[in-house]
Amino acid sequence: MKMLYTFLKFISPVLFFCLISGLGWFIFKWYSEPEYKVGSVKKGEVLNFNSNHTAEVRENKIRILSYNFGFAAGPMQHSLADDHPKSYFMKNMDNFVSTVKEKGSDILLLQEVDLDSKRSWYLNQLEYLMKELGWGYAAPVVDWDFYFPLRKERKIVKATVVISKFPIISNQYTLTSGKPNFSSKLLNIFYYPLLWKSTMQRVSIDIQGRPLDIYNVHLCVWNRDARAAQADFLAEWIRQSSDGRDYLIGGDFNFQAYIRGTPIPEEDMQRPPFLNILWDNLDGLSELMITKNDSIETIHEDFTFPERKHRYDFIFYSNKLKLLDSEVIDSLDSSDHLPVSGTFDMKL
Missing domain, CATH: 1.20.5 (Single alpha-helices involved in coiled-coils or other helix-helix interfaces)
Structure with missing residues (x-):
């Protein structure tokens, strides 16, 4: 004693x-620390999953699909780690693979892909998708790698990823930190160092000798100012790195978005879209379904987040690319988002 x-x-x-x-x-x-901070550009990894894989442009067309994969947790997410059996995640991943094959997609821009997380049974979702698709190339950026010993999430490792049938030449990225805006200041102080960062990545792809730059983004969900700063950074990055080259900008822009437990961004919803920063700074820019002068109501008509009937996900493209068709794929419920897809003329 x-x-x-x-x-x-x-x-x-x-x-x-x-x-x-x-x-x-x-x-x-x-x-x-500041309210948000856009980090410097760093070099990311390029993975080759299938050295025997070859791809050709079919019918002079290339099909791009952007999807917030939501770690294959289904159409309604109540927390960062809802309880589902392993078979549930497998089914959702298989449904996504079937959709990609059915649509004939060639390049995927994905957000929220789990690589080693307890919430999704420690499945490496990227490896599974690559195996089932049989494609050759992937460029991941890990934007959340954390261990929560006292919470049910325990371990989360997730990534933003570009997957391609065609060779990926390079992968660059920048991560943005942002302070949360929960109603409780104490929660904000505690969670800030533990939360994910938001990603912007530039992936250069060789399409039978024709370079195509893919900018895959998952912008900050916490506030408009951070998203606007990211859009400014992105526009300058594109002007410097993709001048004279074909490029696409896709992903989850979190347009007028907010998380449960945070205030509805009424002010943001009354202001002109921060997407105008891209329109104003990139000559000849177009988007699959909207124009710069469209109203907020028109933008949200083709919603990609069914719970709120808001459009969070977009694909912009440079003026030398010719859009043939586009759609929001509303038949897939592997995530709480819907995929957006565009087909482009790629006569070589």
């Missing part, structure tokens, strides 16, 4: 010091 007392007497101040230090670190992070 005396030994236990001596041990507790020694360890209690140590534990107290660790607790105070930990709290101090969370508070310091919150008050010392």
Whole structure:
């Protein structure tokens, strides 16, 4: 008993010091860092899954599909880690693969793909998709790699990914940190260092000797100012890196988005779309279904987030690319988003 007392007497101040230090670190992070920060451009990895795979442009067309994969958690997500059996995730991944094959897609822009997460049974969803599709090339960017010992999520590793039938030449990316805006300040301070970052990546693809730059984005969900800053950064990045080249910008733009437990962004919904930053700074830019002058109501008509009937997902393209057809694929419910798809003339 005396030994236990001596041990507790020694360890209690140590534990107290660790607790105070930990709290101090969370508070310091919150008050010392900006509301958001767009990081510098870094080099990402390019993976070759199938060295025997070859692809050709069919009928002078190339088909692009963008999808917030939502780690294959289905059409309604109540938390970061809803409880589902492993078979549920497998079914959702298989349904997605079937859709990709049915639509004849050639390049996929994906967000929220789990690589090693407890919530999705530690399945490497990228490896599974590549195996089932039989494609050769992928360019992932890990934007959340964290361990939560006291929460049911435990471990989350997720990525933003470009998958291609055609050779990927390079992968560059930038990550943006953003402060959450929950109604509780205490929650914001605690969660800020633990949360995911939002990704913008530039992937260069060789389509039978014709280069195509793919900008795959998953913009900040927390506030409009961060998204606007990302759009500014993206426009400048494209002007510097893709001048004179064909390019596409796709992904989840979180247009007028918000997360459960955060305020509805009424001010954002009354202001001109931040997407105008792209229209204003990139000559000849077009989008699959909207124009710069469309109203907010028109933008959301082709919604990709059924729960709110909002459009979060877009594909923009440069002026030398000719759009042949486009659609929101409303028959797939592997995620809480819907895929957007465009077919382009690629006469070589």
